[in-house]
Amino acid sequence: MSGFLAEVAIVGVGLHPFGRHDASLTGMAMGAQACRLALADAGVSWADIGYAVGGSNVSGKPDTLVGVLGLTGVPFVNVRNGCATAGVALATAANAIRAGETDLALAVGFDKHARGAFAASPADYGHADWYGETGLMVTTQFFAMKDRRYLHTHGLKDRLLAQVAAKAFRCGELNPAAWRRTALSEDEIMRARVINPPLTQYMLCSPSEGAAALVLARGDRAADLCERPVRLAAVAKRTRRFGSFEVFAPWLPPEAGPSPSVDAARAVFAASGISPLEVQVAQLQDTDSGAEIYHMAETGLCEDGAQQELIDLNETAPTGRLPVNTDGGCLANGEPVGASGLRQVIEVVLQLQGRAGARQVPRAPRVGFTHVYGAPGISACTVLTALSG
Amino acid sequence: MIAVDPGLFSSLDPPRLAGSRCAGCDTVAFPAASGCAKCAGTDLARVELAERGTLWTWTVQAFEPKAPYRAPDGGFTPYGVGYVELGDVIVESRLTGDPAGFEIGMAMRLTLLPLWPGPDGTPVVSYAFEPAGGLG
Numbered sequence: 004m005s006g007f008l009a010e011v012a013i014v015g016v017g018l019h020p021f022g023r024h025d026a027s028l029t030g031m032a033m034g035a036q037a038c039r040l041a042l043a044d045a046g047v048s049w050a051d052i053g054y055a056v057g058g059s060n061v062s063g064k065p066d067t068l069v070g071v072l073g074l075t076g077v078p079f080v081n082v083r084n085g086c087a088t089a090g091v092a093l094a095t096a097a098n099a100i101r102a103g104e105t106d107l108a109l110a111v112g113f114d115k116h117a118r119g120a121f122a123a124s125p126a127d128y129g130h131a132d133w134y135g136e137t138g139l140m141v142t143t144q145f146f147a148m149k150d151r152r153y154l155h156t157h158g159l160k161d162r163l164l165a166q167v168a169a170k171a172f173r174c175g176e177l178n179p180a181a182w183r184r185t186a187l188s189e190d191e192i193m194r195a196r197v198i199n200p201p202l203t204q205y206m207l208c209s210p211s212e213g214a215a216a217l218v219l220a221r222g223d224r225a226a227d228l229c230e231r232p233v234r235l236a237a238v239a240k241r242t243r244r245f246g247s248f249e250v251f252a253p254w255l256p257p258e259a260g261p262s263p264s265v266d267a268a269r270a271v272f273a274a275s276g277i278s279p280l281e282v283q284v285a286q287l288q289d290t291d292s293g294a295e296i297y298h299m300a301e302t303g304l305c306e307d308g309a310q311q312e313l314i315d316l317n318e319t320a321p322t323g324r325l326p327v328n329t330d331g332g333c334l335a336n337g338e339p340v341g342a343s344g345l346r347q348v349i350e351v352v353l354q355l356q357g358r359a360g361a362r363q364v365p366r367a368p369r370v371g372f373t374h375v376y377g378a379p380g381i382s383a384c385t386v387l388t389a390l391s392g
Numbered sequence: 393m394i395a396v397d398p399g400l401f402s403s404l405d406p407p408r409l410a411g412s413r414c415a416g417c418d419t420v421a422f423p424a425a426s427g428c429a430k431c432a433g434t435d436l437a438r439v440e441l442a443e444r445g446t447l448w449t450w451t452v453q454a455f456e457p458k459a460p461y462r463a464p465d466g467g468f469t470p471y472g473v474g475y476v477e478l479g480d481v482i483v484e485s486r487l488t489g490d491p492a493g494f495e496i497g498m499a500m501r502l503t504l505l506p507l508w509p510g511p512d513g514t515p516v517v518s519y520a521f522e523p524a525g526g527l528g
Contacts, residue, residue, distance in 0.1 A: 122458035131423070133397035135460035137507065137518045138453055139484055144473050147451035155449075155496050199451040200491070245430045254411075254422040255448075255475065255482040256430070 010222025015045025030062025053105025090383025175335025211337025243380030
């Protein structure tokens with residue numbers, strides 16, 4: 004980034020662990036805790052924050068957090084963009100710094116979902132009632148069908164779905180903040196209850212509860228606030244284009260088009276001047292284990308079909324050549340939709356700072372990447388780099 | 393019998409699905425659209441879709457979806473779901489027949505799917521595709 008645009012760095016992170024918590028603990032309360040942790044990590048106070056952005060899909064209006072954190076008059080934008088909510092919140096906060104509105108911004112996301120698969124209203128997605136009533140409007144169906152088509156087209160084996168899930172739970176076992184911390188064998192995963200074939204219950208992430216927050220600073224202030232600031236090299240978001248195979252689609256054209264993940268990833272790599280081949284640690288949307296597989300290719304981290312060898316050789320584990328979802332991803336953390344993308348960024352920040360504990364990627368990674376994807380066809384990506392040596 | 397949504401069909405007997413074709417770019421959409429997703433054109437004509445095609449991808453809905461899904465009177469049983477390539481358009485559909493035999497590329501044909509009784513007892517139907525035998 005050069006010219007008139009300010010550099011943006013992440014100088015504080017705060018995570019309220021994802022999972023299932025006491026019924027009386029609200030999403031908003033988890034959000035407030037994540038904010039306080041992020042402020043403390045940065046060594047700043049809420050009154051120092053000049054711009055805030057919050058995202059939640061089901062747990063209230065984020066800007067009401069000011070009533071808990073302090074009525075400082077701070078501008079506060081609410082975001083509600085499905086699974087990409089947190090990515091959009093981060094982009095909005097970063098842009099406020101780049102636009103010169105503030106030196107210090109905060110992005111927060113939180114959610115507390117009911118158990119079980121999400122229920123969607125047809126009208127909310129522009130569909131008539133028949134689409135929901137006849138049982139076609141179920142997100143997990145889409146995940147299974149996109150996986151099957153992708154594996155078939157690129158000659159990948161169904162067992163890869165279990166390999167990815169097994170890796171996620173191994174990472175979860177190493178992550179004290181993860182929800183699912185028990186490793187499972189590939190056979191246990193393959194033999195588990197079938198949800199939507201080829202997906203079994205452990206190959207799908209569950210809606211959960213949690214919150215995540217980041218403090219962002221203009222680049223020239225970052226070094227004063229943080230020993231090892233992480234540069235937000237670029238952030239980009241896109242909606243779907245014609246021909247992309249998306250959730251909640253009663254029809255597709257025979258001609259395939261790029262997914263929003265392809266477009267957002269291309270945009271973020273172009274804006275950062277960094278190649279996908281330089282990425283040393285990545286967080287990809289793994290709503291199901293197949294999504295991690297095809298998102299590796301859609302974001303440019305590998306070629307279509309190359310996943311078989313990469314995963315067979317364990318290259319996507321924290322110790323591999325291309326570590327993916329080192330904190331266990333959505334599979335081991337569940338998905339509080341509004342917070343999920345910020346959890347991803349926090350994990351990459353910790354990895355670039357060497358603070359990731361037992362799951363730390365060796366050899367001090369300096370380039371990280373995050374990617375979220377959600378209904379009805381949206382994606383947000385970031386490129387993050389270590390600032391100090 | 394009556395259609396769960398009259399806009400889905402150009403005919404119930406024989407069953408035929410209704411879509412739209414864009415005058416500007418020939419894109420076919422299902423159900424019929426008022427604006428073209430590809431070129432943003434608004435000159436769209438109703439067209440009848442092919443009743444035969446090939447299976448593009450598929451799964452089985454093994455758990456009962458939450459509302460607004462409506463189970464049949466006999467209760468929920470797992471059902472097939474897929475996308476069927478009909479030449480001009482790939483349509484999402486319930487699938488009937490034994491999922492053990494489903495494979496990408498197999499020939500499929502349109503059929504009616506009984507759902508539940510309407511207010512006066514008339515059966516309400518939607519559409520489904522069933523295996524037509526062999527590869528498409």
